[in-house]
Amino acid sequence: MNALLIRDLRLAVRAGGGFGLGLSFFLILVALIPFGVGPETELLARIAPGILWVGALLSCLLSLDRIFALDYEDGSLDLLATAPLPLEAVVAVKALVHWLTTGVPLTLAAPVLGVLLNLPWPGHLWLMASLALGTPALSMIGAFGAALTVGLKRGGLLLSLLVLPLYVPTLIFGAEVARRGAAGMALETPLLVLAGVSLATLALLPFAAAAVLRVNLR
Amino acid sequence: MPDLGKYAGSVLSAYAVSLLLLAVVIVVSVMRARRVKRRMEEVEARAKHAR
Amino acid sequence: MASIWEYANPRKFIATANRLLPWVGGLACVALLVGLIWGFFLTPDDYRQGSTVKIIYLHVPSALMAINGWFMMLVASLIWLVRRHHVSALAARAAAPVGAVMTLIALITGAIWGQPMWGTWWAWDPRLTSFLILFLFYLGYIALWAAIEDDDTAADLTSILCIVGSVFAVLSRYAVDFWNQGLHQGASLSMDRADHVANVFYFPLLVCMSGFVLLFVALVLLRTQTEIRARRMRALLARERMA
Numbered sequence: 001m002n003a004l005l006i007r008d009l010r011l012a013v014r015a016g017g018g019f020g021l022g023l024s025f026f027l028i029l030v031a032l033i034p035f036g037v038g039p040e041t042e043l044l045a046r047i048a049p050g051i052l053w054v055g056a057l058l059s060c061l062l063s064l065d066r067i068f069a070l071d072y073e074d075g076s077l078d079l080l081a082t083a084p085l086p087l088e089a090v091v092a093v094k095a096l097v098h099w100l101t102t103g104v105p106l107t108l109a110a111p112v113l114g115v116l117l118n119l120p121w122p123g124h125l126w127l128m129a130s131l132a133l134g135t136p137a138l139s140m141i142g143a144f145g146a147a148l149t150v151g152l153k154r155g156g157l158l159l160s161l162l163v164l165p166l167y168v169p170t171l172i173f174g175a176e177v178a179r180r181g182a183a184g185m186a187l188e189t190p191l192l193v194l195a196g197v198s199l200a201t202l203a204l205l206p207f208a209a210a211a212v213l214r215v216n217l218r
Numbered sequence: 219m220p221d222l223g224k225y226a227g228s229v230l231s232a233y234a235v236s237l238l239l240l241a242v243v244i245v246v247s248v249m250r251a252r253r254v255k256r257r258m259e260e261v262e263a264r265a266k267h268a269r
Numbered sequence: 270m271a272s273i274w275e276y277a278n279p280r281k282f283i284a285t286a287n288r289l290l291p292w293v294g295g296l297a298c299v300a301l302l303v304g305l306i307w308g309f310f311l312t313p314d315d316y317r318q319g320s321t322v323k324i325i326y327l328h329v330p331s332a333l334m335a336i337n338g339w340f341m342m343l344v345a346s347l348i349w350l351v352r353r354h355h356v357s358a359l360a361a362r363a364a365a366p367v368g369a370v371m372t373l374i375a376l377i378t379g380a381i382w383g384q385p386m387w388g389t390w391w392a393w394d395p396r397l398t399s400f401l402i403l404f405l406f407y408l409g410y411i412a413l414w415a416a417i418e419d420d421d422t423a424a425d426l427t428s429i430l431c432i433v434g435s436v437f438a439v440l441s442r443y444a445v446d447f448w449n450q451g452l453h454q455g456a457s458l459s460m461d462r463a464d465h466v467a468n469v470f471y472f473p474l475l476v477c478m479s480g481f482v483l484l485f486v487a488l489v490l491l492r493t494q495t496e497i498r499a500r501r502m503r504a505l506l507a508r509e510r511m512a
Contacts (some may be wrong), residue, residue: 152417158416160414161405165438165441172444190447208432208433228324228384229321230430232327233324233380235374236331236377250492254498254499258498258502258505262378262505265509
């Protein structure tokens with residue numbers, strides 16, 4: 001399991017792995033928003049938590065199809081499926097790697113980009129906390145979507161269509177935490193629910209994703 | 219025709235759009251059913267002939 | 270008494286559906302005609318909503334079928350995963366576009382009704398938002414069916430998507446409730462209907478609802494037949510190419 005984790009991390013960090021691509025996309029997206037809605041700092045500050053959350057979610061989406069595609073093409077996914085390691089664990093590791101290479105950088109970058117959007121101060125902390133709690137769920141749901149579309153030639157667009165509706169609960173609670181944090185309101189309830197959604201996703205979706213992969217490898 | 223008052227436009231457009239959508243789904247289903255049935259019978263006849 | 274699983278035999282299903290279809294379809298037509306004419310021409314205006322109350326005869330039944338259509342797909346998906354009856358998977362496939370159209374009708378009639386009543390076509394109200402999300406789920410489900418060539422693979426994958434999607438759809442429903450307290454009134458119908466819809470509106474509404482249910486059943490029967498035939502045709506064509 002560790003060996004798989006290290007191998008996948010190396011592959012992701014090495015050139016062509018798409019590492020940093022999501023991050024650049026996030027930066028560009030956030031930079032474009034003021035051009036669209038105008039430069040008033042008050043307006044930007046008010047919509048900043050939502051923009052940052054949606055931006056992080058879209059950046060996350062960008063690298064999803066890479067989770068299984070490369071291993072599927074060169075056949076190493078078949079090897080992994082017959083390895084003693086259960087496929088559920090393989091899926092979980094893949095999602096973990098995706099999270100480490102996109103979720104974590106996005107979480108770290110979000111407060112910096114928050115400055116660009118004039119996010120009020122305590123909001124940075126809660127934005128990071130909500131992203132740290134929510135992005136694992138985004139990666140896991142994404143891994144499920146990637147497993148569904150792994151055999152398809154043009155799966156990228158379909159993947160987005162399948163995954164985005166599944167992101168709704170995470171987005172709602174995550175952005176709610178960030179918004180309430182920025183406004184200095186009480187936020188225990190959405191924070192706890194967000195954590196609950198993430199934990200349930202992490203606990204249950206590996207099984208669904210592994211079942212889907214088995215069908216696709218048949 | 220009942221007097222629909224000032225909301226006539228809303229009510230009539232709601233009925234028009236809904237009935238149109240229902241009609242579309244019905245017509246599409248029926249046409250596809252006919253087409254597929256005909257083509258399947260053709261293919262089945264050919265399969266029997268070949269045997 | 271024959272077991273219900275006998276109808277999982279495609280031939281038997283087609284024969285039964287052929288016998289049922291004229292009846293179900295005819296009844297659906299009658300119920301829809303009676304319900305809509307009764308509702309449209311013979312009911313009074315509501316004292317607050319004016320004549321827009323007539324939209325209820327389309328809005329509520331289509332919303333009902335939008336949700337129950339998804340539920341039927343969920344049940345059919347589970348049956349396919351457990352018992353591997355092809356008819357079940359194909360019935361889920363057949364129901365999806367019908368359910369999507371029902372969702373669309375509910376959304377559009379809701380918007381048209383909301384414009385004069387709430388003063389806006391669209392409000393990010395929990396019920397409206399959840400229906401929009403439901404519509405997106407339908408689209409994804411249909412797209413996945415269309416994208417995969419192998420029938421059994423497609424059936425397996427869409428079934429799992431349907432189950433996971435159902436969980437997330439329910440979750441979204443609660444999330445959306447939390448996110449925004451809405452304008453939408455509570456359910457129009459419930460067990461104690463005294464405080465909901467008055468009898469004048471209630472009976473034609475019931476007829477319309479049964480009409481929509483029957484129409485849904487008729488369409489699903491017809492479309493499932495089509496899917497079975499299309500599948501058989503593909504199998505025969507494949508064999509032909511092999512020979």
